[in-house]
Amino acid sequence: MAERVGARESESTEEGPDLASRQFHIQSKRFYVDVKQNPRGRYLKISEISQARGRDRITFPMSHVPAFRDHMRQYVDYLSENEAKTPDGGVLKQTDYTANDRRKIFFELRENERGRFLRIFYDGNYGTKSSVAIPGSGVSQIHEAICSLVEELGSEDHALITQDTVPDSLQFLAEGKKFYFDPGSNQRGVFLRISEVQRSYRNSITIPHSAWEEFRDMLTHFIEQMPYQGPSSRGDDLEDI
Incomplete structure (x- = not known):
């Protein structure tokens, strides 16, 4: 179940405060779905926090979020329609698309001994990869949070005018x-x-x-x-x- 979180202090002054946030506890991980604002505008950040991996995150300008949300929807549908565990495991579904900032976004649904998980990743700065791995049981929750934030705040990149x-x-x-x-x-x-x-x-x-x-x-x-x-x-x- 999502928890609404007040404006947290950001991890750096470059990020700025949260405009809205949702928090989830899924299996042994915590996830935050945040809309933030900095001098360049508004953006969505999905953070995954676990003891084993520390903190991973992906970010998108708000104008890109509807395309990301719509692409993620096919994985929500796949998990809903294919609940049975597959005998071989491995990669169950894999797609990618090019965002409006020319980044290629990869979706990879996998299954192992711990269950199913959706890995979302893209190439970041300086050759690094930005990624999160969402347990299959939480994909629908994260998707619903993204939908509600777009409904609440819109999908414009511009900074909010007071x-x-x-x-x-x-x-x-x-x-x-x-x-x-x-x-x-x-x-x-x-x-x-x-x-x-x-x-x-x-x-x-x-x-x-x-x-x-x-x-x-x-x-x-x-x-x-x-x-x-x-x-x-x-x-x-x-x-x-």
């Missing part, structure tokens, strides 16, 4: 209505909430940051097509909040 760094809210009055422009941020990114307020009701729309320029261009198009001829409501009515 509420302190977004622009200030603005408001103005026009034809008896107040219009509020409230930028904000959450775990999915930056957004702008535009609200139309009268005494009896309030209507709002939320525009993700990725659509701001297109929204502006659409509005500019209609302004140019039908310029307003009446008195302007801009100027002194525009207020910081």
